[in-house]
Amino acid sequence: MKEVETKMLERAKELLESGEVARVVGWKKGEFCYDPSPATFESVEELKDFTYDWFCGANLSKYLIQISKKEGKTAVFLKPCDTYSFNQLVKEHRIKRENIHVIAVECRGKFDIEKIKAKGISFVTGAQLDGTQVKVSTLYGEETLEKSDVVLTKCATCNKDYQVQDEAIILHERTKKDVDRFAEVAKLEAMTEEERFAFWREQLSKCIRCNACRNVCPACSCVKCVFDNPASEISAKVNSDKFEEQLFHIIRAFHVAGRCTDCGECSRVCPQHIPLHLLNRKFIKDIDNFYGEYQAGETAEGKTPLTSYTEGDTEPNDVFKGEAK
Amino acid sequence: MQRIGVFICWCGSNIAATVDVKRVAETIKSEPGVVFAENYQYMCSENGQQLIKQAIREHNLTGIVVGACSPRMHEVTFRKAAEEAGLNPYMVEIANIREHCSWIHKDMEEATEKAVILVRTAIAKVKLNAPLTAGESPVTKRALVIGGGIAGIQAALDIAEAGFKVDIVEKNATIGGRMAQLDKTFPTLDCSACILTPKMVDCAQHENIDILSYSEVEDVKGFVGNFHVKIRRKARYVDETKCTGCKLCMEKCPSKKGLNEFNMNLNTRTAIHIPFAQAIPNVAVIDSTQCLKFKTGKCGICQKFCEVGAIDFTQQDTFVERQYGAIVVATGFKPIALDNFNEFGYADNKDVITSLELERLMNAAGPTNGVLLRPSDGQHPHVVTFIQCVGSRDTSGCGKPYCSKICCMYTAKHAMMIREKYPDTEVHVFYIDVRTPGKNYDEFHRRAVEQYGVDYIKGMVGKVYNENGKLMVQGANLIDNEQVTIESDLVVLATAIEPEPSVRKVATLLTASIDTNNFLTESHAKLRPVESPTAGVYLAGVCQGPKDIPETVSQASACAAKVIGLLVKDKLKTNPCVAMPDEMMCNGCSQCANVCAYGAITYLDKEFRIGGGKTEIRRVASVNPAVCQGCGACTVTCPSGAMDLKGFSSKQIMSEVDAICKK
Numbered sequence: 004m005k006e007v008e009t010k011m012l013e014r015a016k017e018l019l020e021s022g023e024v025a026r027v028v029g030w031k032k033g034e035f036c037y038d039p040s041p042a043t044f045e046s047v048e049e050l051k052d053f054t055y056d057w058f059c060g061a062n063l064s065k066y067l068i069q070i071s072k073k074e075g076k077t078a079v080f081l082k083p084c085d086t087y088s089f090n091q092l093v094k095e096h097r098i099k100r101e102n103i104h105v106i107a108v109e110c111r112g113k114f115d116i117e118k119i120k121a122k123g124i125s126f127v128t129g130a131q132l133d134g135t136q137v138k139v140s141t142l143y144g145e146e147t148l149e150k151s152d153v154v155l156t157k158c159a160t161c162n163k164d165y166q167v168q169d170e171a172i173i174l175h176e177r178t179k180k181d182v183d184r185f186a187e188v189a190k191l192e193a194m195t196e197e198e199r200f201a202f203w204r205e206q207l208s209k210c211i212r213c214n215a216c217r218n219v220c221p222a223c224s225c226v227k228c229v230f231d232n233p234a235s236e237i238s239a240k241v242n243s244d245k246f247e248e249q250l251f252h253i254i255r256a257f258h259v260a261g262r263c264t265d266c267g268e269c270s271r272v273c274p275q276h277i278p279l280h281l282l283n284r285k286f287i288k289d290i291d292n293f294y295g296e297y298q299a300g301e302t303a304e305g306k307t308p309l310t311s312y313t314e315g316d317t318e319p320n321d322v323f324k325g326e327a328k
Numbered sequence: 329m330q331r332i333g334v335f336i337c338w339c340g341s342n343i344a345a346t347v348d349v350k351r352v353a354e355t356i357k358s359e360p361g362v363v364f365a366e367n368y369q370y371m372c373s374e375n376g377q378q379l380i381k382q383a384i385r386e387h388n389l390t391g392i393v394v395g396a397c398s399p400r401m402h403e404v405t406f407r408k409a410a411e412e413a414g415l416n417p418y419m420v421e422i423a424n425i426r427e428h429c430s431w432i433h434k435d436m437e438e439a440t441e442k443a444v445i446l447v448r449t450a451i452a453k454v455k456l457n458a459p460l461t462a463g464e465s466p467v468t469k470r471a472l473v474i475g476g477g478i479a480g481i482q483a484a485l486d487i488a489e490a491g492f493k494v495d496i497v498e499k500n501a502t503i504g505g506r507m508a509q510l511d512k513t514f515p516t517l518d519c520s521a522c523i524l525t526p527k528m529v530d531c532a533q534h535e536n537i538d539i540l541s542y543s544e545v546e547d548v549k550g551f552v553g554n555f556h557v558k559i560r561r562k563a564r565y566v567d568e569t570k571c572t573g574c575k576l577c578m579e580k581c582p583s584k585k586g587l588n589e590f591n592m593n594l595n596t597r598t599a600i601h602i603p604f605a606q607a608i609p610n611v612a613v614i615d616s617t618q619c620l621k622f623k624t625g626k627c628g629i630c631q632k633f634c635e636v637g638a639i640d641f642t643q644q645d646t647f648v649e650r651q652y653g654a655i656v657v658a659t660g661f662k663p664i665a666l667d668n669f670n671e672f673g674y675a676d677n678k679d680v681i682t683s684l685e686l687e688r689l690m691n692a693a694g695p696t697n698g699v700l701l702r703p704s705d706g707q708h709p710h711v712v713t714f715i716q717c718v719g720s721r722d723t724s725g726c727g728k729p730y731c732s733k734i735c736c737m738y739t740a741k742h743a744m745m746i747r748e749k750y751p752d753t754e755v756h757v758f759y760i761d762v763r764t765p766g767k768n769y770d771e772f773h774r775r776a777v778e779q780y781g782v783d784y785i786k787g788m789v790g791k792v793y794n795e796n797g798k799l800m801v802q803g804a805n806l807i808d809n810e811q812v813t814i815e816s817d818l819v820v821l822a823t824a825i826e827p828e829p830s831v832r833k834v835a836t837l838l839t840a841s842i843d844t845n846n847f848l849t850e851s852h853a854k855l856r857p858v859e860s861p862t863a864g865v866y867l868a869g870v871c872q873g874p875k876d877i878p879e880t881v882s883q884a885s886a887c888a889a890k891v892i893g894l895l896v897k898d899k900l901k902t903n904p905c906v907a908m909p910d911e912m913m914c915n916g917c918s919q920c921a922n923v924c925a926y927g928a929i930t931y932l933d934k935e936f937r938i939g940g941g942k943t944e945i946r947r948v949a950s951v952n953p954a955v956c957q958g959c960g961a962c963t964v965t966c967p968s969g970a971m972d973l974k975g976f977s978s979k980q981i982m983s984e985v986d987a988i989c990k991k
Contacts (some may be wrong), residue, residue: 096947104873227913227966235969258967310922314833
């Protein structure tokens with residue numbers, strides 16, 4: 004990963020120095036090795052904080068909504084999953100494509116510090132991949148974990164490929180995983196209605212309405228969110244009892260249905276560890292089922308299944324019954 | 329301060345028998361904002377409307393709620409009354425306490441309580457209503473008829489006669505439809521072709537009619553008065569303007585094994601063909617799935633022989649786009665597939681045929697030149713058994729739940745014709761009921777029984793099987809209460825009819841509603857039977873429900889009258905309940921434009937202040953109110969809730985929901 008970072012840094016310097024771009028969007032070091040955050044670098048000096056390592060899980064696409072409005076070109080480093088969000092936002096006219104220079108960067112899955120900590124490892128000072136294992140260095144020495152135990156939930160089932168790039172920095176090819184991203188959804192579907200209701204009630208009642216899921220979600224990018232808008236007639240109800248438990252996340256899932264690229268950021272940032280991505284995946288699974296396979300963000304144009312009609316569409320009655328054509 | 333008036337209608341006993349209308353009016357009086365509440369026997373009557381007008385004037389009402397029947401019935405009536413009294417017509421709300429309440433409840437206490445809630449809901453909405461003004465839109469003076477059967481032909485002729493241009497779009501190579509396939513027509517037994525073909529010729533020769541045969545409607549945009557339609561003209565590989573219909577190509581074509589659809593696949597035709605002798609247009613068409621030139625690249629004999637050089641193997645589908653003021657749907661029907669009815673042995677026995685196949689077998693232009701011969705061995709059948717209601721009135725799920733309406737009459741016709749032509753033939757008819765209402769219809773059926781000695785057996789057939797080359801029809805005779813088995817030479821199934829399947833696509837393009845049996849829905853079953861609920865779309869023939877030729881023709885002419893009534897107008901009032909985006913909240917994501925069936929939404933780049941003395945350019949939606957039909961698809965699609973519908977705003981609907989939920 005170090006070599007990749009070096010290459011990225013070199014390229015960022017080059018682009019900024021030559022004036023080809025006015026800024027570079029990437030990640031900067033945090034207080035600890037495991038908390039890098041998205042950042043904009045406008046000069047070579049600022050790049051001293053630049054980092055790209057196993058903890059750079061954040062999706063940078065959403066930041067481009069505002070940044071692409073600025074004068075001059077912006078270079079951005081996008082991981083495979085980020086390119087889907089990017090395309091989807093271009094499709095919705097939210098990102099000005101012509102103002103962005105996309106550099107596809109290598110990603111072989113990112114690590115989840117929470118999962119490392121859950122293994123009883125603390126005071127982490129770094130982590131490196133070693134085959135299928137992860138060597139975690141701490142203040143007290145080195146620990147070895149299985150990679151599959153350490154990667155972010157969103158990375159565990161990711162088989163995404165780069166959907167857009169102007170150039171690429173990829174030193175290691177990824178291996179495709181033999182996993183079914185809908186396996187968890189299928190488990191929920193197999194439950195009885197009561198069991199499923201109990202499952203979600205338990206999960207969603209943990210919500211503290213910090214809005215992190217909404218704020219990080221590239222599909223949740225409305226100029227003014229309905230939950231913040233008094234005229235929407237929803238905001239008043241937001242304060243009612245059990246709103247989070249019964250409405251907030253479900254309304255949100257409906258709002259992003261057909262547009263969610265399954266980038267998994269919602270679950271990554273949730274401080275309460277609610278598996279929010281499962282709501283979205285259920286929608287994705289249903290859309291595939293009822294209207295044919297569709298992956299949001301695969302392209303930046305074309306029709307979307309929920310806002311277009313084809314003769315092959317499942318009849319609404321059958322959708323309610325849950326029967327695909 | 330709002331001053332709301334509430335008017336509760338008894339609708340005679342329709343509402344008053346189940347809802348305590350006086351109590352509703354009394355209870356509602358104490359609602360905040362309500363200054364007047366009254367009940368009356370018939371609110372829609374002259375006196376009732378007078379009562380409303382007087383109250384508006386006397387009490388200075390700012391909005392009214394009428395608790396009555398469905399707004400589909402009298403919303404327009406009450407809006408007009410309000411307008412006459414000086415109140416904006418869009419300050420009127422209807423609480424449907426008949427269809428939604430009195431008709432579906434039995435308990436008065438319960439129904440009264442619900443009526444109060446429904447009225448309260450309408451009050452909540454009307455408080456948020458704003459006065460709206462209708463605009464105007466022009467009318468394109470041209471009509472489109474989809475389907476060139478007898479329904480489409482009749483509608484087109486009537487519209488054209490009134491002086492308006494009409495286009496007939498027919499998916500087959502010729503107009504004429506099902507009627508062209510029939511031999512004789514009941515109850516007069518005149519020849520179908522003799523009465524149909526002159527009308528077909530009239531269509532072809534009428535200066536106001538343009539026949540687009542071998543064409544399909546591909547896309548429809550716009551709305552009443554202003555439909556924009558894209559029509560696919562399928563490649564027929566023959567230049568319509570050159571072909572003289574001389575049929576030389578048909579004589580020379582070496583590929584003669586194609587199934588003849590016009591003769592219900594009972595014989596064969598050449599790859600290049602004219603469907604039947606009186607086809608309009610009288611122009612050949614090449615079946616590219618059969619033609620050797622298309623299959624092997626070799627042949628092209630027709631091209632060599634064609635004296636006018638009409639054959640063009642390179643022809644491609646082309647598109648024409650036209651504007652129309654009104655659209656008549658006349659897509660017709662087909663007999664159902666008999667896959668679910670193995671008991672009748674249709675698939676296994678060549679001599680078990682459908683009634684439409686019998687029509688062709690008895691027709692002089694049919695595969696047997698009008699001589700009734702059984703398909704298996706070409707022999708005269710001596711015992712013919714008809715089975716009625718095959719797939720009709722079927723509640724088992726295998727067939728159709730409805731009565732196909734025409735089968736009793738055509739079976740009587742067939743039976744009579746066979747007895748007439750071949751008096752030595754025994755004819756049996758199995759039936760559930762014989763239904764022959766209509767002028768001279770029952771007389772017709774009685775003639776079959778009494779004069780022609782057709783043996784009618786009340787009862788259904790359980791099984792048809794082949795025994796030593798004979799078709800054994802095993803059924804019940806309910807009158808004599810016994811099982812009968814009739815040894816037959818030919819079995820004719822009066823197969824149920826269903827709407828032509830392509831109607832689903834047409835209905836979708838037109839946003840016209842369709843019922844569970846794929847019949848197009850009329851606006852009102854009794855009072856607006858030829859109008860679709862989609863303005864400017866009219867229904868003729870079996871696409872709306874099973875009917876025979878006289879009924880189809882009447883309906884087609886009724887459609888024409890409606891179309892003419894529309895096309896003579898120069899301007900139409902538009903619906904002011906249109907969508908309107910809040911630009912401050914619009915993301916410019918295009919989802920609303922993607923779902924808009926009318927193409928009413930475009931985008932503008934607008935400059936917005938973002939604070940700190942700065943501005944930014946944002947892409948925002950803009951609705952053309954002349955094009956918007958107020959369907960509301962955009963409002964529910966918009967993720968940020970920026971799109972709203974005038975007269976049905978989210979706020980109004982939420983306040984209605986709140987009013988219903990309030991204890």
